Amino acid sequence: MPAVDLITRPSAGPVPAAYLGLLAREWxxxxxxxxIRxxxxGLLYVLHDRADEIGHVRxxxxxxxxxxxxxxxxxxxxxxxxxxxxxxxxxVVVRHGTDVYALRPAAVPDWHAAVDHITATRERTAP
Known part of the structure; x- marks a missing residue:
């Protein structure tokens, strides 16, 4: 689905709508x-798509x-x-229990912490 469709289609509620707006326009x-590479x-867009009206992904x-x-x-x-x-x-995401995640529209995400985590875990799992 093109990003334009995700931006223009109605969201499930205010939290997913705010999250998508930040994701597509700022983040x-x-x-x-x-x-991105x-x-x-892509996972962040899927999280938005799966979220209910209060931003929980079950x-x-x-x-x-x-x-x-x-x-x-x-x-x-x-x-x-x-x-x-x-x-x-x-x-930008928090975990609630073992099988529920929640969207967290944050004003200033720490993308470098995300890169650091992905880089560190990739190095540990590399053969």
């Missing part, structure tokens, strides 16, 4: 290229939320976990 422009940005159809996000973003489960943790380090 993406300030994001280091390393986050590694598909981190498992769909009784499944696992991480596997659902991985399928939606065309990522491996391992990469999805790494990118979710990086999004939490950046301050």
């Amino acid at each position: 993406e422009a300030t994001m280091p290229p390393a986050l 590694c598909r981190f940005l 498992p769909r159809h009784g499944g696992d939320v991480v596997q659902d996000l991985a399928r939606g973003a065309c990522l491996s489960t391992e990469d999805t976990v790494r990118y979710l943790t990086a999004a939490m380090a950046a301050g």
Whole structure:
């Protein structure tokens, strides 16, 4: 789905709408290229798409939320976990319990913390 469709279609509620507005209009422009190249940005769009009206992302159809996000973003489960943790380090996602994530429209995300996390975990998992 083109980014324009994500921006112009109605969101599920005020939190996802605010998150998408920041993501598409501000955050993406300030994001280091390393986050865009590694598909981190795509996961953030999938998180928005899966969020309910208050910004919570829960498992769909009784499944696992991480596997659902991985399928939606065309990522491996391992990469999805790494990118979710990086999004939490950046301050744009928080975790509620074991299977619920929440969008966090933050004014100033720490993208460098996300890059540091992704780089560090990639080095540990490299053969």
